[in-house]
Amino acid sequence: TYPFVRSFVFVLWVLKNVLKTKKLTVSLAAAFLKIWKPKVIISFIDNSGSLGMLKQIYPDLLAISVQNGVRMDFANPATPIMGFDQYYSFGEVEKEILFVGGHTTNQTYPIGSLKAGLFYEKYQEPKHKEYDICLISQFSTVTFDKSDIWTYDRITAYHESGKRLFNVVVEYVKKFGLKLCVTMRLNENFSRYSDECSFYSSPKLTKVHYIPKIGYSSYEAAQNSKLIICISSTLGYELLGMGSRVLFAKDLDAVASLVLNGLWNKNFFTHRLPELQRLYTDNFDEFNSKASALMNMSDKEYSKYSEKSRLYYMNFDKNNLPQNIIKNRIKKLFPCSI
Numbered sequence: 341t342y343p344f345v346r347s348f349v350f351v352l353w354v355l356k357n358v359l360k361t362k363k364l365t366v367s368l369a370a371a372f373l374k375i376w377k378p379k380v381i382i383s384f385i386d387n388s389g390s391l392g393m394l395k396q397i398y399p400d401l402l403a404i405s406v407q408n409g410v411r412m413d414f415a416n417p418a419t420p421i422m423g424f425d426q427y428y429s430f431g432e433v434e435k436e437i438l439f440v441g442g443h444t445t446n447q448t449y450p451i452g453s454l455k456a457g458l459f460y461e462k463y464q465e466p467k468h469k470e471y472d473i474c475l476i477s478q479f480s481t482v483t484f485d486k487s488d489i490w491t492y493d494r495i496t497a498y499h500e501s502g503k504r505l506f507n508v509v510v511e512y513v514k515k516f517g518l519k520l521c522v523t524m525r526l527n528e529n530f531s532r533y534s535d536e537c538s539f540y541s542s543p544k545l546t547k548v549h550y551i552p553k554i555g556y557s558s559y560e561a562a563q564n565s566k567l568i569i570c571i572s573s574t575l576g577y578e579l580l581g582m583g584s585r586v587l588f589a590k591d592l593d594a595v596a597s598l599v600l601n602g603l604w605n606k607n608f609f610t611h612r613l614p615e616l617q618r619l620y621t622d623n624f625d626e627f628n629s630k631a632s633a634l635m636n637m638s639d640k641e642y643s644k645y646s647e648k649s650r651l652y653y654m655n656f657d658k659n660n661l662p663q664n665i666i667k668n669r670i671k672k673l674f675p676c677s678i
Contacts, residue, residue: 581654
């Protein structure tokens with residue numbers, strides 16, 4: 341909407357930066373920054389190298405990156421090395437992930453999830469849970485090129501492991517007569533929504549409550565459940581940080597091997613979780629034992645049991661929400677401007 345093409349200076353700066361960076365989108369952004377002269381730039385796309393490149397062009401500019409999702413892509417050896425100025429991460433684990441991958445930051449602030457903070461500020465946690473089990477869908481909607489081995493292996497592993505996980509959840513739900521919901525990745529209007537529903541259906545179970553993705557519907561359904569099951573969903577870690585009971589299946593062989601065959605020598609997604617929150621197999625006995633133990637804990641017992649892992653994976657402070665931390669940090673830097 342800005343009439344930048346009318347500015348000869350703007351065009352010159354775009355051309356200059358294209359020659360330097362070889363990237364048009366970064367060059368356009370750099371030209372805007374030259375003209376607008378902001379004091380802070382902020383991005384919610386933390387796994388993009390664009391902000392780091394802009395920081396190199398304007399070293400005196402404060403560049404804030406806010407984490408938007410779990411960073412499995414940083415286990416991929418093909419991921420370009422990135423440099424961050426101020427990085428607002430989910431928890432302490434990101435410091436280790438960045439270090440192993442050779443990425444750098446000037447400052448890292450583990451503040452939890454910004455999106456979870458916005459949800460928590462708006463929605464009240466229900467006193468009585470509607471669902472017994474919430475399974476977080478990680479159904480793939482990506483069409484991919486088989487020549488991209490990393491992406492192909494990831495989608496295949498999540499597809500196979502996701503189905504195995506669903507089957508053992510169905511067996512558990514049926515045995516104990518529990519109420520199951522699945523938080524979907526897609527909206528009902530999306531063309532592949534019916535495929536996702538079919539993926540999470542079983543002749544052994546007559547009723548599954550599908551929660552289509554609309555706004556914060558996934559957050560609401562998960563928070564309204566006694567136990568949350570996922571492979572390694574961002575939503576799972578967000579609910580862990582907010583105090584919900586979550587069982588992670590990222591130690592299943594197919595999905596664990598994705599990161600262990602990459603840059604990491606340990607599974608950073610689970611290595612600091614207590615044993616009851618780590619699922620290693622799709623064996624019913626293991627699932628039954630761990631899910632039942634988590635559900636039968638008192639709130640006080642569970643809070644103490646999961647305390648260290650919450651701080652490590654999702655350092656979420658309900659009394660000082662991520663959005664307020666970021667806003668107040670900027671205010672302190674420029675008190676006369678805001």
